[in-house]
Amino acid sequence: MSAIRCCRPSAKPAPPLPRPPFRGPLGERIHREICARCWDEWLRHQILLINHFGLDPRKREARDFLYGQIRAVLFDEGEVAEIDTSLKGTIR
Ligand SMILES: [Zn+2]
Structure with a gap:
């Protein structure tokens, strides 16, 4: 498999995903x-987000939030949600 x-930013050439996720x-x-x-790395971060915000990925609003966070975290488009451990289980 060739590198992409x-x-x-800061990423080195690395193996691509075998298929769209x-x-x-x-x-x-x-x-x-x-x-x-x-x-x-994103998948590990996503687990933190799901646990922290109490998300149900079967629900559309949870998926929309996570897609927004994919754009923010991976593509630097939008605001990255802070995980504040003092606010565990709440959505701001
Ligand atoms: Zn990369």
């Missing part, structure tokens, strides 16, 4: 522009 130039334009963009290592 991951679009994240989910359907739709954002999933395809991640497949094109984000390496497997950065996606793994």
